[in-house]
Amino acid sequence: MNMEQAFQTFLAESAELLQDMEDKLLGLENCEDATESVNSIFRAVHTIKGSAGLFGLDDIVAFTHVVESVLDDVRSGSFVLDEQLINLLLQCKDYIGKMVDSIEGESVLMTAEDLQLQQALTNTLSGYLNKVHSTSPATMLVGINETDDYQSVSVIESDITIANENWHISVYFGVDVLRSGMDPLSFLRYLATLGTIVHIETVTDGMPSPEDMDAESCYLGYEINFHSNATKNQIEDVFEFVRDDCQLKILPPYAKASEFIAIIESIQTDELKLGEILLRCGTLTQRELDDLLHLQTSVKQGGTHRLIGEIVVADGLASSEVVTAALHKQAQGKKAKEKQAQTVRVDAEKLDHLINLIGELVIAGAGVESEAHLTGIGSLKESAQTMTRLVEEVRESALHLRMVQIGETFNRFQRVVRDVSKELGKDIDLQINGAETELDKTVIEKISDPLMHLVRNSIDHGIESPALRAERHKPVTGNVTLNAYHESGTIVIEVSDDGGGLNKDKILQKARANGLVSPDTELSAHEIYQLIFEAGFSTADAVSNISGRGVGMDVVRRNIEALRGTVEIDSEYTVGTTIRIRLPLTLAIIDGFMMKVGDVFYVLPLDIVEECIELNACHSEGQEGRHYINLRGEVLPFIRLGDYFCKSQRKAKRENIVVIKYGNLKAGFVVDELMGEFQTVIKPLGPLFERVPGISGSTILGSGEVALILDAASLIHLVMQRDGKAMSVAAQQSALH
Amino acid sequence: MAKTIMIVDDSASLRQVVSIALKGAGYDVIEGCDGKDALSKLTGQKVSLIVSDVNMPNMDGITMVQEIKKLPAYKFTPIIMLTTESSDGKKAAGQAAGAKAWMVKPFKPEQLLMAVSKLVLP
Numbered sequence: 001m002n003m004e005q006a007f008q009t010f011l012a013e014s015a016e017l018l019q020d021m022e023d024k025l026l027g028l029e030n031c032e033d034a035t036e037s038v039n040s041i042f043r044a045v046h047t048i049k050g051s052a053g054l055f056g057l058d059d060i061v062a063f064t065h066v067v068e069s070v071l072d073d074v075r076s077g078s079f080v081l082d083e084q085l086i087n088l089l090l091q092c093k094d095y096i097g098k099m100v101d102s103i104e105g106e107s108v109l110m111t112a113e114d115l116q117l118q119q120a121l122t123n124t125l126s127g128y129l130n131k132v133h134s135t136s137p138a139t140m141l142v143g144i145n146e147t148d149d150y151q152s153v154s155v156i157e158s159d160i161t162i163a164n165e166n167w168h169i170s171v172y173f174g175v176d177v178l179r180s181g182m183d184p185l186s187f188l189r190y191l192a193t194l195g196t197i198v199h200i201e202t203v204t205d206g207m208p209s210p211e212d213m214d215a216e217s218c219y220l221g222y223e224i225n226f227h228s229n230a231t232k233n234q235i236e237d238v239f240e241f242v243r244d245d246c247q248l249k250i251l252p253p254y255a256k257a258s259e260f261i262a263i264i265e266s267i268q269t270d271e272l273k274l275g276e277i278l279l280r281c282g283t284l285t286q287r288e289l290d291d292l293l294h295l296q297t298s299v300k301q302g303g304t305h306r307l308i309g310e311i312v313v314a315d316g317l318a319s320s321e322v323v324t325a326a327l328h329k330q331a332q333g334k335k336a337k338e339k340q341a342q343t344v345r346v347d348a349e350k351l352d353h354l355i356n357l358i359g360e361l362v363i364a365g366a367g368v369e370s371e372a373h374l375t376g377i378g379s380l381k382e383s384a385q386t387m388t389r390l391v392e393e394v395r396e397s398a399l400h401l402r403m404v405q406i407g408e409t410f411n412r413f414q415r416v417v418r419d420v421s422k423e424l425g426k427d428i429d430l431q432i433n434g435a436e437t438e439l440d441k442t443v444i445e446k447i448s449d450p451l452m453h454l455v456r457n458s459i460d461h462g463i464e465s466p467a468l469r470a471e472r473h474k475p476v477t478g479n480v481t482l483n484a485y486h487e488s489g490t491i492v493i494e495v496s497d498d499g500g501g502l503n504k505d506k507i508l509q510k511a512r513a514n515g516l517v518s519p520d521t522e523l524s525a526h527e528i529y530q531l532i533f534e535a536g537f538s539t540a541d542a543v544s545n546i547s548g549r550g551v552g553m554d555v556v557r558r559n560i561e562a563l564r565g566t567v568e569i570d571s572e573y574t575v576g577t578t579i580r581i582r583l584p585l586t587l588a589i590i591d592g593f594m595m596k597v598g599d600v601f602y603v604l605p606l607d608i609v610e611e612c613i614e615l616n617a618c619h620s621e622g623q624e625g626r627h628y629i630n631l632r633g634e635v636l637p638f639i640r641l642g643d644y645f646c647k648s649q650r651k652a653k654r655e656n657i658v659v660i661k662y663g664n665l666k667a668g669f670v671v672d673e674l675m676g677e678f679q680t681v682i683k684p685l686g687p688l689f690e691r692v693p694g695i696s697g698s699t700i701l702g703s704g705e706v707a708l709i710l711d712a713a714s715l716i717h718l719v720m721q722r723d724g725k726a727m728s729v730a731a732q733q734s735a736l737h
Numbered sequence: 738m739a740k741t742i743m744i745v746d747d748s749a750s751l752r753q754v755v756s757i758a759l760k761g762a763g764y765d766v767i768e769g770c771d772g773k774d775a776l777s778k779l780t781g782q783k784v785s786l787i788v789s790d791v792n793m794p795n796m797d798g799i800t801m802v803q804e805i806k807k808l809p810a811y812k813f814t815p816i817i818m819l820t821t822e823s824s825d826g827k828k829a830a831g832q833a834a835g836a837k838a839w840m841v842k843p844f845k846p847e848q849l850l851m852a853v854s855k856l857v858l859p
Contacts, residue, residue: 006757010750043792046842047748050790050819053843054754061843179835182815182856190855216813238855241815241838345749 010051014100017044019412021093025086026414034081041089042071048096060099063118066125067092079128090415092121165253166198167228167235172206172221174245179216182242188222191238195228221247348441351401358391358398359589359681365391366679366702392679395589402442406493407435409448410482413455417480420459427477428463434484439491443583446563447493450556454495454579455480457553462499462577472574474498487582490565490607496578502571504528529569533557564696566662566713582662592680592699594707595658596673597642601707603680603699604669608660608712612674615655627719629668631659637719638668641710644694644718662712667719669710682709694718740857741782745769745789745801746819755788758846763859772796776804784814785857788849790842791820791831802834815856819844 021044024037049064067089074081081089095117169191173184191197206219213219228235232250239248365388372384410432421428463469463478470476483494504525511517511531523531533553560567565583584590584605592603615629615638628637638657657668682697689695696711742764744755749770756766767782769775771793787805791798798818805811817838818831828839840852 003754003757006750006753009753013748013750040794043747043794046792047751050746050842051748051750051754054751054846056845178813186856186858189858193854240852241817241855244832 007055010055011100011104013051014048015097017048018093018097018100019408020044022090022415023411025089025093026411026418028081028086029083038071038075038081042068042075045071045096048100057099057103060096060103063092063099063122064096066122066129067096070125070128073129085128088121088124091117092125095121165227167195167226167253168249168251169224169226169235170221170247170249170251171224171239172203172247173218173242175206175214175217175219177218177242177245182245184218184220184222184242187239187242188224191224191226191235194230194234194238195226197224198227199225346401355398355402355589358395361391362395362589362679362681363700363702367704368702370702395679399440399589400438402440403438404441404444405435406437406439406444406484406491407432409444409451410435410484412448413452413482416452416455417459420456421463421478424460425465426459426463427466428459429477429479431479431481432483433481437484437486437491439484439583443491443563446559447581447583450559450581451482451493451495453553453556454581455482458495458497458499458577458579462497462501464500468500490582490584493581493583494578495581496576498576501573501575501577502529502532502569503573507531526568529571532569533567564711564713590680590682592678592709593658594675594678594680595641595656595669595671596675597645597671600645601675601701601705602641602671603678603707603709604658604660604712606677608662610659610661610666613657613659615657615670629657631668634666636666636668638670639715639719640670642670642672644715660712660716662716665716665720667716669715678707680707680709739763739765740785740859741765741767742786742788742853742857743767743769743775743779743782743784745772745775745787745793745798747771747790747793751790754846755849758850759853762850762854764853764857772798772801772804775801779805779808779811784811786853787811787814787816788853789816789818789836791818799830799834799836802831802836806835817852817856819849 021041024041024044028034028037045064045068049061049068052060052064070085071089073079074085079085095114098114171187177184188197188200201223203221203223204219206221207213208219226235232252235250236243236248239246242248369381369384369388372380375381413432414430417428417430458480459478463480464472464474466476469478479498481494481496483492483496485492507528508517508523508531511528511534512519516531516534517523533556557567560581560583563583565581567579567581569577569579571577591606593606593609595602595604613631627639628635630636636657636659655670655672656674657670658674659666659668678701680699683699684690685692685695685698694711694715695708696714697709699707699709701707742759744752744759744766745768746752746755747770752768752770756768759766767778767784769778769789772789773796775787775789776796789798789801796804798820802816802818805814805816815838816836817840818836819840819842820831831839838852838856840849
């Protein structure tokens with residue numbers, strides 16, 4: 001572990017904390033009891049400040065300090081979090097994020113504008129603070145031990161100077177020092193790192209008689225003759241942690257005699273004896289001591305003698321305490337077990353590596369099983385099966401490691417909706433459903449940008465202006481809904497709004513004007529909607545800050561397709577629009593369904609396979625050239641995989657149709673042989689084959705052979721395109737019958 | 738044998754930096770991410786010093802100190818509190834609970850090392 005890694009942790013942590021802060025701030029706007037939220041917000045800023053200090057990021061420390069002070073006052077109830085303050089804190093959050101980013105990489109640099117912003121934010125925050133504190137609060141307090149003011153030794157006028165070039169330290173530890181967990185010896189050891197302890201005398205006068213002695217109390221004091229070049233502050237700092245718990249006197253070299261008197265007086269011990277101790281320490285000479293004692297007597301007569309209170313030793317700890325401690329320890333054990341359900345931060349790379357290995361394990365396992373099958377030894381087959389089952393479980397749980405709830409990504413949009421709608425003067429609510437739906441982290445990361453675009457689009461183009469909404473007898477507050485759910489092995493994410501909907505005629509008109517569609521082509525509503533995903537398409541009359549430049553929707557589609565997903569649109573003019581993104585659950589390993597055409601193996605994701613039927617004579621009879629069958633009254637277009645991939649010239653004796661369902665589309669693939677379920681580790685295709693339509697990847701079978709993974713989405717698309725017209729004819733026919 | 742120091746803070750980066758500094762100086766380090774976690778990790782470990790944050794989720798530092806003081810084995814383990822809160826009220830509560838040393842965050846690793854070595858030399 002090195003500092004660079006720690007710094008990376010800091011960056012990740014800050015991002016997380018800031019996100020949390022934002023969520024909580026947005027949550028505050030419509031929440032009654034804010035205490036817990038305010039606490040977390042405070043903690044976020046507090047932690048960032050603390051960590052930033054460690055890395056010497058003083059700018060961040062300075063800024064977060066002001067934010068923290070304001071939050072502290074909110075916490076103590078000095079003022080309430082109103083919308084204005086929430087806005088301000090959100091800006092602060094953004095700014096802190098920016099500061100963190102600016103140290104992270106070269107891409108974000110702080111500009112003069114940013115610094116102006118910082119100044120403005122700081123000023124506004126200080127304004128809040130000034131309401132509460134009369135003094136200027138935004139002063140930075142940093143560093144330790146600034147607060148400890150040195151207790152000056154009471155000085156009695158005297159002209160005697162002790163001729164000693166060493167420091168004299170007199171320290172008497174309080175009785176409780178051991179109980180506070182401090183070891184007097186450790187301070188003395190540390191003292192020795194600053195200089196040389198010329199002489200040390202232990203003063204044991206505080207010791208009670210053996211029967212009264214408490215082993216947990218400290219009764220000792222020390223007189224030390226110390227040679228060092230350290231400053232008084234440095235020496236005093238040694239005892240920083242016992243400062244309140246001990247009597248400490250530090251006399252510089254060549255101190256005034258009166259200061260020694262103060263020591264002698266303040267220690268409850270035989271004066272003469274202490275004098276002798278000082279003498280033995282070498283601090284005082286005999287003559288100086290005599291002078292001192294003489295001086296002391298005269299001072300006493302002057303009435304300045306001070307008595308130190310008797311130190312009362314708290315006697316023996318009650319035995320009941322031991323009992324409670326034991327009980328407590330038992331309870332601790334239980335708590336520790338509950339505690340196990342904590343999160344562990346793992347490097348994504350390590351996780352990928354693990355999943356990769358499990359992929360290999362799945363392949364190897366399949367190999368073992370098929371080999372075992374060949375041997376015909378029952379017990380071997382059984383153990384191979386057990387192993388396969390376990391591997392399957394391992395695979396399941398490994399994939400789950402990567403699964404993350406989408407809620408966090410969704411929540412990020414609260415802010416977007418809030419900000420953008422304010423900017424546009426629209427009143428919009430964001431509803432989130434299915435936040436607990438889980439999907440692969442890689443997918444979540446990659447989907448977040450396209451989603452952002454879609455949400456912005458909904459706000460900008462979708463939801464009408466309040467005036468228009470009133471005209472259309474809709475509630476003034478618009479609604480944008482994010483929804484996620486699982487559907488047959490895919491995850492569906494919907495962005496819907498109750499806005500104006502898509503204007504089919506306008507889109508078609510525009511598409512024709514742009515030459516995207518030839519003037520004589522007739523398109524279905526669905527096809528028209530898909531047009532908005534073409535490059536360079538926008539129907540918005542005015543280009544706004546937020547959207548309308550016509551770059552974007554095509555990028556959205558491309559991003560989604562890169563994830564092996566699809567995107568489709570449902571819309572009704574003046575009622576609303578729903579954009580539906582369909583994504584595979586995971587990118588690494590799937591449950592597959594294997595088929596064989598000729599001697600080539602193909603795999604489809606098992607979840608999309610609806611049923612398998614035999615393609616018998618009555619289906620195909622008299623329908624040569626038509627690629628659809630009547631499946632229980634439904635038109636089912638199909639494709640002969642053999643023909644499509646130009647494989648088999650000869651027809652197999654029996655042919656089967658694998659019926660798949662993708663979204664609301666159904667199609668059949670004709671294959672020779674059905675091989676059944678198969679755990680498929682997806683291997684990417686080499687660059688040569690990357691762009692072959694209809695194939696999304698490959699996998700290795702237990703025997704070492706390669707199987708191709710079919711891209712259902714593009715194949716269905718192909719079927720629909722090729723057979724679209726025939727199908728519509730067929731649909732008409734079947735409707736007539 | 739190296740002395741063991743426990744660092745308790747909800748910030749992973751702070752724990753890392755402090756660990757690096759302490760390990761560099763020759764101590765062994767155990768980390769706890771909050772009061773509860775720290776208590777669960779204390780059982781059976783010989784710890785010479787505990788450095789803890791105050792403001793943490795699940796169990797705050799002051800409650801933790803109170804709990805630690807109830808454990809016979811750790812009753813005398815010195816505790817340094819790290820905090821941004823220099824308010825006297827909190828400080829008094831911490832002192833009452835049994836923590837004697839305070840360090841105001843933000844601090845530099847060297848500052849902490851110095852404070853630590855006053856209490857425990859490696």
